[in-house]
Amino acid sequence: MPDSPTLPSVLLDELHRLLGDRLVTSAAVRDHHSHDESYHPRRLPDAVVFPVSTEEVQAIVSACARHGCPMVPFGAGTSLEGHVIPVRGGVTIDLSRMNRILRVSVEDLDATVEPGVTRKQLEKHLQSTGLTFHLDPGADATIGGMAATRASGTTAVRYGTMREVVLGLRVVLPDGRAIETGGRARKSSAGYDLTRLFVGAEGTLGVITAVTLRLHGRPEAIAAATSHFDTIDAAVETVITAIQLGIPVARIELLDEVQLEAVNRFSRLDYPVAPTLFFEFHGLSERDVLEQASAVEEVAREHGARRFDQAVTAETRAALWQARHDAYYAALALRPGSRGWTTDVCVPISRLAECIVETKKDVASSSLVAALVGHVGDGNFHMIFPVRPEDPSELAEVQRLTDRLVERALRLGGTCTGEHGVGLGKQRFMSVEHGEAVDVMRAIKAALDPQDLMNPGKLLPL
Amino acid sequence: MPDSPTLPSVLLDELHRLLGDRLVTSAAVRDHHSHDESYHPRRLPDAVVFPVSTEEVQAIVSACARHGCPMVPFGAGTSLEGHVIPVRGGVTIDLSRMNRILRVSVEDLDATVEPGVTRKQLEKHLQSTGLTFHLDPGADATIGGMAATRASGTTAVRYGTMREVVLGLRVVLPDGRAIETGGRARKSSAGYDLTRLFVGAEGTLGVITAVTLRLHGRPEAIAAATSHFDTIDAAVETVITAIQLGIPVARIELLDEVQLEAVNRFSRLDYPVAPTLFFEFHGLSERDVLEQASAVEEVAREHGARRFDQAVTAETRAALWQARHDAYYAALALRPGSRGWTTDVCVPISRLAECIVETKKDVASSSLVAALVGHVGDGNFHMIFPVRPEDPSELAEVQRLTDRLVERALRLGGTCTGEHGVGLGKQRFMSVEHGEAVDVMRAIKAALDPQDLMNPGKLLPL
Numbered sequence: 056m057p058d059s060p061t062l063p064s065v066l067l068d069e070l071h072r073l074l075g076d077r078l079v080t081s082a083a084v085r086d087h088h089s090h091d092e093s094y095h096p097r098r099l100p101d102a103v104v105f106p107v108s109t110e111e112v113q114a115i116v117s118a119c120a121r122h123g124c125p126m127v128p129f130g131a132g133t134s135l136e137g138h139v140i141p142v143r144g145g146v147t148i149d150l151s152r153m154n155r156i157l158r159v160s161v162e163d164l165d166a167t168v169e170p171g172v173t174r175k176q177l178e179k180h181l182q183s184t185g186l187t188f189h190l191d192p193g194a195d196a197t198i199g200g201m202a203a204t205r206a207s208g209t210t211a212v213r214y215g216t217m218r219e220v221v222l223g224l225r226v227v228l229p230d231g232r233a234i235e236t237g238g239r240a241r242k243s244s245a246g247y248d249l250t251r252l253f254v255g256a257e258g259t260l261g262v263i264t265a266v267t268l269r270l271h272g273r274p275e276a277i278a279a280a281t282s283h284f285d286t287i288d289a290a291v292e293t294v295i296t297a298i299q300l301g302i303p304v305a306r307i308e309l310l311d312e313v314q315l316e317a318v319n320r321f322s323r324l325d326y327p328v329a330p331t332l333f334f335e336f337h338g339l340s341e342r343d344v345l346e347q348a349s350a351v352e353e354v355a356r357e358h359g360a361r362r363f364d365q366a367v368t369a370e371t372r373a374a375l376w377q378a379r380h381d382a383y384y385a386a387l388a389l390r391p392g393s394r395g396w397t398t399d400v401c402v403p404i405s406r407l408a409e410c411i412v413e414t415k416k417d418v419a420s421s422s423l424v425a426a427l428v429g430h431v432g433d434g435n436f437h438m439i440f441p442v443r444p445e446d447p448s449e450l451a452e453v454q455r456l457t458d459r460l461v462e463r464a465l466r467l468g469g470t471c472t473g474e475h476g477v478g479l480g481k482q483r484f485m486s487v488e489h490g491e492a493v494d495v496m497r498a499i500k501a502a503l504d505p506q507d508l509m510n511p512g513k514l515l516p517l
Numbered sequence: 518m519p520d521s522p523t524l525p526s527v528l529l530d531e532l533h534r535l536l537g538d539r540l541v542t543s544a545a546v547r548d549h550h551s552h553d554e555s556y557h558p559r560r561l562p563d564a565v566v567f568p569v570s571t572e573e574v575q576a577i578v579s580a581c582a583r584h585g586c587p588m589v590p591f592g593a594g595t596s597l598e599g600h601v602i603p604v605r606g607g608v609t610i611d612l613s614r615m616n617r618i619l620r621v622s623v624e625d626l627d628a629t630v631e632p633g634v635t636r637k638q639l640e641k642h643l644q645s646t647g648l649t650f651h652l653d654p655g656a657d658a659t660i661g662g663m664a665a666t667r668a669s670g671t672t673a674v675r676y677g678t679m680r681e682v683v684l685g686l687r688v689v690l691p692d693g694r695a696i697e698t699g700g701r702a703r704k705s706s707a708g709y710d711l712t713r714l715f716v717g718a719e720g721t722l723g724v725i726t727a728v729t730l731r732l733h734g735r736p737e738a739i740a741a742a743t744s745h746f747d748t749i750d751a752a753v754e755t756v757i758t759a760i761q762l763g764i765p766v767a768r769i770e771l772l773d774e775v776q777l778e779a780v781n782r783f784s785r786l787d788y789p790v791a792p793t794l795f796f797e798f799h800g801l802s803e804r805d806v807l808e809q810a811s812a813v814e815e816v817a818r819e820h821g822a823r824r825f826d827q828a829v830t831a832e833t834r835a836a837l838w839q840a841r842h843d844a845y846y847a848a849l850a851l852r853p854g855s856r857g858w859t860t861d862v863c864v865p866i867s868r869l870a871e872c873i874v875e876t877k878k879d880v881a882s883s884s885l886v887a888a889l890v891g892h893v894g895d896g897n898f899h900m901i902f903p904v905r906p907e908d909p910s911e912l913a914e915v916q917r918l919t920d921r922l923v924e925r926a927l928r929l930g931g932t933c934t935g936e937h938g939v940g941l942g943k944q945r946f947m948s949v950e951h952g953e954a955v956d957v958m959r960a961i962k963a964a965l966d967p968q969d970l971m972n973p974g975k976l977l978p979l
Contacts, residue, residue, distance in 0.1 A: 251713030
């Protein structure tokens with residue numbers, strides 16, 4: 056029978072009877088669940104449970120609710136905003152063993168999966184079906200975590216975010232009841248959109264135990280390209296024009312010269328050290344994707360692109376996107392031993408160049424370094440600051456730059472977070488971004504989780 | 518000073534001071550606000566107000582809230598489920614004079630409009646900009662009403678529904694406060710998705726006073742086509758295959774032989790009286806749309822299409838879509854003097870043919886006639902019953918068939934309403950469709966509208 060410093064023994068007893076050795080209080084496991092991939096300070100949960108079914112999650116939640124014990128859902132721990140850190144202690148519900156793909160429908164282009172399925176696991180499972188799940192946040196996150204944070208990534212410009220691709224959910228409520236939201240219909244007007252309420256709620260309203268997803272047919276043809284520019288403005292103007300023309304680009308990623316240099320070093324590549332766009336095109340035929348690529352090349356050249364290189368083979372395409380995926384770790388490698396502090400503003404695309412240029416000026420006039428990588432088709436970009444969390448003055452400086460960046464993004468009609476979520480790091484911006492709408496969020500939280508036990512201390516401002 | 522049979526005179530006084538002659542209690546105006554386009558029984562509001570600003574809506578809502586007076590938002594009155602009927606009396610808030618287009622951004626492909634703007638008004642306004650608002654529910658509904666009912670229509674298969682295209686809202690809450698939800702960023706993970714909560718809430722959580730919408734560039738090239746089949750199955754299989762292949766069809770509409778005959782009669786056309794698909798293709802170039810059309814023609818012929826006729830000129834295209842738009846009135850014209858009872862189930866597309874065939878059998882074995890028109894790319898179809906609301910036995914028979922249809926759709930993984938909303942007509946299905954999730958909806962309603970004054974008696978089951 057495990058021992059825990061702080062949990063009531065009657066709760067531990069109950070969880071142990073329920074789960075046996077899938078209730079764990081060892082230091083190593085608690086430590087593994089004390090942090091995410093970011094700079095946010097660690098905190099150990101009092102215990103970690105590993106349920107394998109919705110019924111077990113219901114029993115865990117009911118028991119914790121009866122004992123007033125906080126609960127934190129945990130997927131792969133790839134959050135960048137401290138979502139999984141149990142800031143008030145309690146029980147971490149690790150959903151990684153709920154990783155079955157429950158059904159795939161080729162005819163309906165949809166699937167239902169348990170929350171612990173990772174996106175690479177799903178993609179591998181789909182390989183033989185002709186279907187694909189396009190959303191790609193970089194990390195091999197779980198589908199449950201991606202739903203909880205309303206994640207997106209490189210393909211959102213064409214295929215949408217978790218907001219668009221989640222058709223339905225199974226959710227265990229804070230009182231232990233399980234509900235189904237949405238369903239398999241492509242659209243519905245049948246009442247309040249609870250699916251969209253739980254997508255992005257960051258585990259503060261309940262625990263997601265199944266996700267029904269829209270899938271897409273694997274594209275018949277794919278092409279990729281890179282294009283290098285003298286200025287960020289020229290790159291962003293290229294993107295604006297391409298989108299206005301309705302060219303259905305599948306990915307448009309911007310890397311600045313700092314990020315390019317980091318990527319070159321980390322991945323042993325030799326891209327020109329300049330603002331660069333990475334493109335991917337999906338289409339019905341080779342001719343179709345080449346038509347898209349030519350249309351974009353014409354736009355890029357009109358905006359002064361230095362080069363426009365098509366990645367014609369699957370290998371060069373894979374190398375290109377591997378470099379893009381390594382951007383986060385490449386940026387951290389600029390300062391060995393650092394942790395990542397990543398900003399995530401999203402603005403109307405017409406204001407994107409202005410927002411980026413001002414922000415890069417801020418960074419240049421500070422003592423810090425930051426690499427820029429952006430999903431520019433959506434107006435979303437990240438500044439990755441490699442930081443030393445043990446240096447308070449350094450953290451204060453990044454916070455100051457982040458505050459200025461968010462203030463700028465909000466002034467331009469944007470949001471403090473395009474895809475990473477609020478967690479701990481963005482709580483300070485919620486009231487200024489949403490005003491009195493935060494009261495509506497609080498009213499919903501109080502109505503569904505009156506004891507404030509579901510991932511407490513996150514999302515809503517303190 | 519207007520007179521009202523039932524409103525407290527102190528409330529009437531207050532509204533009159535606020536609005537002058539934009540507070541109306543005449544029988545004619547109250548009658549105009551007593552019904553929608555459907556068979557649902559009329560009920561007069563006690564008064565109708567015509568605000569011209571968010572501030573006026575706030576003052577109206579505050580006054581009504583203080584006096585415990587029910588409020589019903591009203592747009593164009595084109596609902597098919599009784600949404601605007603003031604079943605508990607009170608004040609109808611007619612938003613038709615809030616019809617300014619507040620801003621359009623060509624660079625960002627978005628616009629902000631007041632709720633009384635109709636979709637045709639918006640489309641006309643956009644003509645000179647190169648942008649377009651694709652959503653087309655048939656009726657010239659207001660944008661506010663479309664947001665409130667989560668409407669969609671013929672282009673949802675490619676461009677999404679109001680769920681996808683609404684970026685943000687201004688909403689007056691039941692206590693009179695105004696909030697902004699969402700914003701102009703294409704995506705955001707900043708807290709609970711209040712935009713999606715109010716989209717589809719049917720005015721039961723607040724009054725929408727501004728809507729920020731995603732727009733699209735006007736397609737460079739458009740083509741249309743019709744294709745006739747021997748069976749509904751063959752038509753639906755054609756659609757499934759086209760979508761699996763990733764052909765980005767902009768519209769795929771199915772009309773059955775009853776509807777074709779009605780359309781022929783009503784619009785003096787001579788389409789073959791057979792299950793028919795209407796297609797529209799949008800693309801980057803003539804070659805692009807012709808490639809799409811050829812790909813679909815090949816699929817249609819594989820599934821035994823009798824004919825595949827391209828509507829090459831803008832005129833023939835316009836005639837084709839006019840015929841489609843007239844479907845509702847054409848169906849009613851099958852029985853002069855009738856009102857429309859329209860079903861709206863949406864199912865996974867793999868089950869669509871089965872659902873349609875069973876439903877047509879039900880109708881054939883009844884004493885009624887019904888025409889079928891469907892947004893089949895989404896799995897959504899309507900049976901339009903021309904009914905005589907004064908005949909209770911006839912209404913009972915349509916209700917029986919509707920109950921069977923909804924039960925069938927739910928069994929197949931679908932929803933009772935794809936795009937019309939719940940209103941009065943679908944309340945009976947909410948609990949069976951959503952189970953205990955209805956309790957979550959009730960909790961949200963109680964948290965935001967504790968007095969139950971915002972469009973009371975709608976959406977949630979009684």
